[in-house]
Amino acid sequence: MPSASTISGYTYENWGPVTTTFTPPASCATASNKIEVGPSDSSRPIFRYGLQCETVGGWECYPSATIETTTTPDTNPTQFFKAHYYSPGLYCPADWVTVGVASWDGDGDKSLITSGVLAPPTTAEIVQRDGEVFLGILDKSETAVICCPRSYSADVQYGCWSTISDYKPSSACNWEIPKVDWLGSSSIKTTINGTATTRYLQTLAGTSPFIGPATTTFDAEDKKTLVGMAVNPMLTLIHKKADFDGM
Template identity: 30%
Template structure:
């Protein structure tokens, strides 16, 4: 996977993972980092649990609880100080041969000599159809779809999640937690200057089908975000907790929609 950027995603090799990583005992019960998310209720043919609101502002820190966690934290802080030039950052481990302790393989993608990809689990592109309350806007190339595109012939991508977690469509791992774990329904929203991006037409392949449509393209060499915390109105909540699988780290984002929300942790 020689490319460092693709479709304005930064793709970063944080190093090898050739032995089973075991987190320190202090990581067994880390403080929950929760999000509110759309649940998959009303959405067919997909594991559609998607984060929209984080309970607090500030980056999610990995530290000693994840492989190369401190390195990922430092890179994220440096990018934040300099201003972001990419849509997201996808961190991966290579060479890698083992999921961390208490994690399990949830997805596999192999690019053959003919350039075709065989995939299973989380890497199988879902067909997503949703109810009217989900906001419809410009397209985007899902991170796992893009990661398969970046593979070289003969390379294999493996996605790991904690053993008790499920995988989402954006390369996420999540589990449900009691609504009481979230507490007051505060949420962080990220704001970006509209002059930092524009809408362009692009074609990419998803689920063996070529799609053409509008997609956001960043035009600023250095983007900046401002954040604000707000209290949400009471709606129909269901709790979900989320973490990122070892090897992927999303950049900041903020979105809002109506309908049904879940608690979702990172």
């Protein structure tokens, strides 16, 4: 795998190898920058607010990266079009589990075989998710594995998440994308599990910095409709069969 790959406007950066089982510190489960706030009645996680917005990080909760990380928030909307993976990546972290797998089929044609969160949705035409776009960088001999913490739910668009049922936030914060940067879309054709479909890929109209952060205080009625959620980005591993030789 190269150090970085770009496809359909998305950039995927190789953060280096993971050849042993990484064990995150116990504190990672409750770090404040890993808790977000969203509606309690949604069937999917919609993270509208963060518990804090001044810093980002929690890098100690993930395998070491070969690039420099920062705690300063990235206020450029292009961040939504960037992601990373570990390669060769052999093992999910301790107490994390595999939630999705993708590889090229054995016949060597242009079809990807996927399962779990990487399986295509039943809707024929949807906005293409960046979790699917990255499959286009896989070489014929490579397999992608997606990991989430054990007992967390997994969604390729929102990541790994777990509802904190007894957490009722009194306030939270968020960054606003300027209206001039509303997302656009373009069509993209893909073949997954032997089925060719046309979907819509999100595109960015501009790069004006985010506005904020702004703090919102919730009243009694708001609290009834909101819930805290522990959130972790999905961890993506890419490897070849030969990477396990000699392990």
